[in-house]
Each structure stands twice: as C-alpha cells, then as structure tokens.
Amino acid sequence: MPAASPTGAASPAATGPLPFDLPGTAALRASGKKVFAHYFTPYPVSLNNAAGDADYYRKNYLNPDGEGGKHKPYGGLLRDSPLPRAPLSGDWELQDMETEVRNAVSAGIDGFTVDLLNLDPSSPHRKRVDLLVKAAEKVDPGFRIVLMPDMTATQIKSLDPAGLATALAGLAGSPVVHRFDDGRVVVSPFKAEERPVQWWRDFLAAMGQRGKQAALVPVFLNFGANAQAFAPISQGFSVWGNRSPKAQSTIAADAAKAHGLGKLWMQPVSVQDERPNQGIFDEAGNTENLRATWNGAIAGGADWVQLTTWNDFSEGTQFAPSVHNGRAYLDISSYYLTWFKTGKAPAIVRDVVYLTHRRQLAATRPTAAGQTKFMQLRPGSTPVRDTAEALAFLTGTASVRVKSGDRTQERTEGPGVVAVTVPLAYGTPSATVTRSGTTAATVASPFPVDPALPVQDLQYVAAGSARR
Numbered sequence: 001m002p003a004a005s006p007t008g009a010a011s012p013a014a015t016g017p018l019p020f021d022l023p024g025t026a027a028l029r030a031s032g033k034k035v036f037a038h039y040f041t042p043y044p045v046s047l048n049n050a051a052g053d054a055d056y057y058r059k060n061y062l063n064p065d066g067e068g069g070k071h072k073p074y075g076g077l078l079r080d081s082p083l084p085r086a087p088l089s090g091d092w093e094l095q096d097m098e099t100e101v102r103n104a105v106s107a108g109i110d111g112f113t114v115d116l117l118n119l120d121p122s123s124p125h126r127k128r129v130d131l132l133v134k135a136a137e138k139v140d141p142g143f144r145i146v147l148m149p150d151m152t153a154t155q156i157k158s159l160d161p162a163g164l165a166t167a168l169a170g171l172a173g174s175p176v177v178h179r180f181d182d183g184r185v186v187v188s189p190f191k192a193e194e195r196p197v198q199w200w201r202d203f204l205a206a207m208g209q210r211g212k213q214a215a216l217v218p219v220f221l222n223f224g225a226n227a228q229a230f231a232p233i234s235q236g237f238s239v240w241g242n243r244s245p246k247a248q249s250t251i252a253a254d255a256a257k258a259h260g261l262g263k264l265w266m267q268p269v270s271v272q273d274e275r276p277n278q279g280i281f282d283e284a285g286n287t288e289n290l291r292a293t294w295n296g297a298i299a300g301g302a303d304w305v306q307l308t309t310w311n312d313f314s315e316g317t318q319f320a321p322s323v324h325n326g327r328a329y330l331d332i333s334s335y336y337l338t339w340f341k342t343g344k345a346p347a348i349v350r351d352v353v354y355l356t357h358r359r360q361l362a363a364t365r366p367t368a369a370g371q372t373k374f375m376q377l378r379p380g381s382t383p384v385r386d387t388a389e390a391l392a393f394l395t396g397t398a399s400v401r402v403k404s405g406d407r408t409q410e411r412t413e414g415p416g417v418v419a420v421t422v423p424l425a426y427g428t429p430s431a432t433v434t435r436s437g438t439t440a441a442t443v444a445s446p447f448p449v450d451p452a453l454p455v456q457d458l459q460y461v462a463a464g465s466a467r468r
Helices: 025-029 056-061 093-105 124-139 163-173 197-209 221-231 253-258 288-301 328-342
Strands: 036-040 112-114 145-150 185-187 214-216 234-241 264-269 304-307 352-358 385-395 397-406 407-414 416-423 430-435 438-444 460-464
Touching: 025 328, 036 145, 093 112, 093 124, 112 124, 124 145, 124 163, 145 163, 145 185, 163 197, 185 197, 185 234, 185 430, 197 214, 221 234, 221 253, 234 253, 234 304, 253 264, 253 288, 264 288, 264 416, 288 328, 328 352, 328 460, 352 397, 352 430, 352 438, 385 397, 385 430, 397 416, 407 416, 438 460
Parallel strands: 036 112, 036 304, 112 145, 185 214, 234 264, 264 304
Antiparallel strands: 352 385, 352 460, 385 416, 397 407, 397 430, 430 438
C-alpha cells in the first residue's frame, strides 16, 4: 500500500476544514482518473420537506414505530439520515438535488453513478433522477451523471433490451450524462451478470438504433466469474466490492485482471456496511476499510473509483453529509481522492484529527422492547472489534491521544497520517493532538457510548476537529 503522506511546512496563516489544500475543480477534472459516488434514489436530502418530529426520516425510518411499526422487529429501517434542514419554499426537491451536487463537487467528486431502480416517468425514483440531471445542468455542467440500471430491481428486470435502450436513450440526451471521448454514452449496469452477454449485445445494438451509441462498464457482484465472457462487449469493469479490511486482499489482482483484458478498472471505495433490516453487518475497523480501499485504488492503478455509496442509508454505507458522520468521511476521502488524481500525496498543512467509534459495544442488546431481529457479522468479515480511533493528519511530530471512558492510548508520531485506537468504553470519546505542550487539534464525540441505547446500532459515527 502507499506510504503515509509526505508533508509540507505548516503555515500559521493557513485556515480551512481540510488538512491539506484541495486543488480547484478544474485542476482535479484535468486528471484522466475519475471519482464517482453511487447515488441511491430512495434517500434524498428530504422526503417531505418537513422539520423536527414531522421529518419523514425521523418520524418513520429512524423510529421503530414508524410506517405502522413494520420496521419494529429490527429497530427501525435506518440508524442515520441526511443532515436536517428547515422547510424550503418553491421547488424544494430540485433545491435538494442542487445541494447534493454542490456537496459532491466541493469534495472533488466528478459525478454520480445513479442507481436506476425504475425508469417509468411516473415513478418517484425516475422523477428524482430527472431532478438530479437538471440540478447538475444548473449547478455545474461539468458534473457527470453515469447511468447505472439496477438489474436486480423489479421494473428494470421486466424490460427487454429494446425497452431498456428506449428508456436510457431519453436520459442520454442531457449533456451532463457521462460519455467517453468518442461520444459513446457510459452505461454501467449494477449486477450486469443478471443478464447474459447476448442480452447486452442486443441492448447495445438497440441503443445505436436510437441514435445513442453506448459503452458498457459493467458492475459485477462476481467479477472473476464474468470478466472473460463480458470482455468482448465492455469498455471497462467494476465490482460492487466488500466493506471489511479482511476482504480487500484482491484489489490489486482485480485491477490487474481488468487491465490485462485491456479494460479500464473502476475500484469500489467504501466506509462500512450495516443493514438492520437484513440482519447483517461488516466489521470496518473504524476507518481501516476506508483507507484500505483508497490505498488499493491508488496502488493498484485504478482508472476510476466508485464511492459505494453516496446515500444508501439502509445499508449504512453513506459518504454524504449526515447526522452521525457530518462530512468526516468526505473530508478524509478528499485527501485520498487528490492523491489518486494527481499521483502525489498532498502536503498536510493543517493538523486535523478525525474520531470514529460505535455508540455501543458490538455485543450490546437494545433496552427497548420490540426488536427481535439482530445483526450478525457477515461470514468472511474482519472479526468484530470495539475501538475508538483517532485518525490524525499531522504537519509534524506530535502526540496523538484518544480517550474512551477511563481508557487512554497515546502515541508520538508524524508527520503524516496516523491512526491510534483504544478499547471502547462507556462515556464520551475524544481525540487530541498536542505539540510542544500546545493543543493543535481536538474533538469530542457528539455521541456518547451508551449501554442503554433503545435499538441495536452498529454503525461507526464520525467527527472531525476542523468542522463544528
């Protein structure tokens, strides 16, 4: 894996929320390497333009009794949600999509790979896709929308090649829809192996008949079993990937296999995965999985990256600004994104520390009655651990201390990127960076570790020292 970052001299006048100076959008987009984030239409910024207890997320998805109590057996559909906002006037759904685009652009992301669940014009999912395209056109015409038909979705599975081509050809009329330099529209189907190669040949032919030449960059669940067969019809390959450090050992081999077949490789980069309604989770090891997937993309020579996901809150995989994560995972990713795009680790010019931990010990059971389904560790995942982690970006040698309850771990490290962990204990975790007796960065978690949470919650929460 790439080594920790070389650093630049800290500037006393330097200010900003990131530990480095993010290059401008034009400079980042000049790179041939692209970073997309997977957008999931069921979870926009707001579902009903309401605030407080009337907000749909709070009332129905985070609340075990929401939506008539159908989510009660697993303690509610979600454990986190988008950052709340006050009600908006006018076309609030479009305004929210504009916010999504701005947030992604500000992190250095090139575009969204949009999960297409339903292409019927009357579907709320299709309407959100149309709004997202419109928002990109308005906010930043250089921001790209990658069409990703979800081949596991009921409505998409019902379409034949001509039907899918007809629906996508309409979307492909927008200039923000991603194309290769030769003009071909990029189509990146999720679980492409759901349909045989001949089906996709027919689809490509149907796109051409509709005046929209297309290029496939399929996303597989099983890359190894399908790469050879799909190679003749594909411009590139990707895999949905895993969300546990133990499962990342194949990154270099997957990229090499794709390149050996003459295809570009889109590497999945992920934070974590926790699915209450499916009763399963991965052990992400605080930010270890995030760093492993980013380092794998850099060292493995990936051409593109897909952040999986921008906003699938039902799988706990979100990078998008949220109640429990703020912008922490986006900020960390901006550092690695810059490294990926420029080929050089950016100079650290500000001391910043990020704190991650769970809100309960992994074995804790909820205190409220009603939850009967509990999450189990996914087979093959990294073993469960209960730790608080300080991920410090250091301009020079410093002491990094992470505290959880009555437990403290402290190390003198730097310059560069340093991770320090301590066993998780009840109370409010904190992390501090000191140098020459002066505090350089500090953060206390907004989320105490609590033995009496009403529902099982195995997501890692995150906070950074440079944002309040």
